Amino acid sequence: MSCAETILSTLYSYTDSGGAGQDSYTVVPSSRISFPVSLVRFVTAHNTNILALCEVFVFGETNCPAGQFGLRCERQCNCANNGNCFVHSGGCPSGCAIGYTGEDCSECEAGRYGADCSLSCSSTCGGDNSCDRADGACSQGCDPGYTGTICATQCVAGKYGAGCSETCSVHCAGPGDPCNHVNGHCDNGCEAGYRRNKCDRGEI
Structure with missing residues (x-):
């Protein structure tokens, strides 16, 4: 035939x-x-x-209303500039919106974000390192020692830990950052008369 x-x-x-x-x-x-x-x-x-x-x-397939696609028009288009998509696949003549990729403009896979899902979530995002597919904002906060929307900024000098909420010991010795921004250990040792990693115990 x-x-x-x-x-x-x-x-x-x-x-x-x-x-x-x-x-x-x-x-x-x-x-x-x-x-x-x-x-x-x-x-x-x-x-x-x-x-x-x-x-x-x-x-x-049905001639779907603007912004929808699928056999029953049950799915939402994910096109750049809120453009319309192909009714059969969800693909976008205008390209995918930020945070979406592929022929059907599907969501970025875990750990990716941005235009065409070309960027990786910060390795210092907290929890499972997931982030917002559009702007990369860390979904579960930051790992200890980091701050900012995408957790790319170390704690300022003198601060450390989760949310940079802890203060370095005043008995850390040496110049520069008083303590490690992640765990609070005094990188240059302790002043005389103090001991332990955080210089928080007086010598016996």
């Missing part, structure tokens, strides 16, 4: 792979059609074969 489907000015051709004939053939165009179809026509190839069709069903 050989047949052709005429869609506006575009011709789609299907050729049977051979072998025993089937009672029912299902033909799905590839790549899928992304524009309205008003006419479907079947013709045989120019040979001696005869095309006999007892019954034909043609299925298409």
Whole structure:
């Protein structure tokens, strides 16, 4: 069997792979059609074969309202500038909105964000290192020792720990940052008369 489907000015051709004939053939165009179809026509190839069709069903997708797609228009387009998407796939002629990627403009996978999901969440995001798919803001706060929306900033000198809420010991010795921004350990040792990592115990 050989047949052709005429869609506006575009011709789609299907050729049977051979072998025993089937009672029912299902033909799905590839790549899928992304524009309205008003006419479907079947013709045989120019040979001696005869095309006999007892019954034909043609299925298409609904002409969805702006901003929606899917067989029942149940899904939301994720296009740049709130543009409309292809009703069959969700793909966007205008490109995907920030935080989405792929032919169907699906959400960034875990750990990625930004335009076309090209950026990685900060390794110092707290918890599972997840972040907002649009702007990279860490979803579960920052690891100890870091602050800021994307947790890329170390605690200021003299502060450390979760939320940079802890204060370094006044008995840390040496110049520079008084203590480690993550755990509060005095990097340069302790003043005379004090001991332990955080210089928080007097010598016995």
